[in-house]
Amino acid sequence: MTGPRVDGGAAATGPRAGGGATAAADRGTPGEALLVAEELHRAFGPTPALAGASLTVRAGEVLAVLGPSGSGKSTLLHCLAGIVRPDSGRVLYQGADLTTLSDRELSALRRGQFGFVFQFGQLVPELTCLENVALPLRLERVGRREAERRAAEWLDRLEVTEVAGKRPGEVSGGQGQRVAVARALVTGPRVIFADEPTGALDSLHGERVMRLLTGAARDTGAAVVLVTHEARVAAYSDREVVVRDGRTRSLEAAA
Numbered sequence: 667m668t669g670p671r672v673d674g675g676a677a678a679t680g681p682r683a684g685g686g687a688t689a690a691a692d693r694g695t696p697g698e699a700l701l702v703a704e705e706l707h708r709a710f711g712p713t714p715a716l717a718g719a720s721l722t723v724r725a726g727e728v729l730a731v732l733g734p735s736g737s738g739k740s741t742l743l744h745c746l747a748g749i750v751r752p753d754s755g756r757v758l759y760q761g762a763d764l765t766t767l768s769d770r771e772l773s774a775l776r777r778g779q780f781g782f783v784f785q786f787g788q789l790v791p792e793l794t795c796l797e798n799v800a801l802p803l804r805l806e807r808v809g810r811r812e813a814e815r816r817a818a819e820w821l822d823r824l825e826v827t828e829v830a831g832k833r834p835g836e837v838s839g840g841q842g843q844r845v846a847v848a849r850a851l852v853t854g855p856r857v858i859f860a861d862e863p864t865g866a867l868d869s870l871h872g873e874r875v876m877r878l879l880t881g882a883a884r885d886t887g888a889a890v891v892l893v894t895h896e897a898r899v900a901a902y903s904d905r906e907v908v909v910r911d912g913r914t915r916s917l918e919a920a921a
């Protein structure tokens with residue numbers, strides 16, 4: 667069995683790097699199973715968060731994970747991303763079982779293959795927005811000039827060039843989320859995990875973030891796992907899965 671590539675997607679270049687037939691070949695066949703969760707159970711003390719959740723993320727798709735508050739959506743996302751270890755069940759990424767990897771291997775996998783967008787607090791307040799976007803590349807040992815050049819391209823792609831020299835505390839919520847999306851995409855990840863990415867935004871700014879996030883993911887061939895409780899946000903997905911009481915149920919997407 668071939669293991670996941672834990673080296674960098676950081677070798678990818680600019681925002682358009684993943685587009686086109688060549689990149690599609692690098693990224694596997696669209697629609698193939700990329701990330702598979704099988705019968706996940708996870709409790710926090712006496713609270714069962716997941717009680718037999720199963721899910722497949724296919725290459726290049728935007729998958730919405732819906733469900734009521736406390737149903738287990740974030741825990742499922744964290745298990746899929748190798749942040750939380752399930753008590754039982756497996757998470758297969760390109761056929762390799764994440765639950766058997768060491769913390770160090772998981773961390774390399776997350777850095778090289780995954781991108782993250784959360785609701786709040788993901789940008790480093792002391793760094794400028796440009797430095798924030800360049801940071802994942804710097805962690806992959808890309809030189810400062812090259813990292814900042816690529817970060818600037820991504821800020822442009824996310825229509826937020828004007829905040830490059832500002833710190834996160836000096837920009838609006840919508841601008842900050844677009845910077846966070848740029849940072850999630852800059853390394854050329856194969857999967858983007860987005861947990862309520864528009865939860866703190868009004869509908870206009872939320873729609874803009876979703877349009878740019880899903881547009882950029884489609885251009886680069888990245889899959890998106892999108893946790894939301896809003897139908898308006900889920901409308902950007904190709905497919906929906908509902909979590910209830912720690913279990914999953916598939917729905918066909920409306921579109």
Ligand SMILES: Nc1ncnc2c1ncn2[C@@H]1O[C@H](COP(=O)(O)OP(=O)(O)OP(=O)(O)O)[C@@H](O)[C@H]1O
Pocket residue numbers: 710713714715733734735736737738739740741742895
């Ligand atoms: N770190 C933790 N410690 C204790 N309990 C937790 C922890 N994380 C999750 N839980 C509990 O597990 C259950 C599922 O939580 P989870 O955050 O996965 O649900 P969710 O569907 O994402 O909820 P929300 O939509 O409100 O964010 C809840 O009862 C929650 O209180």
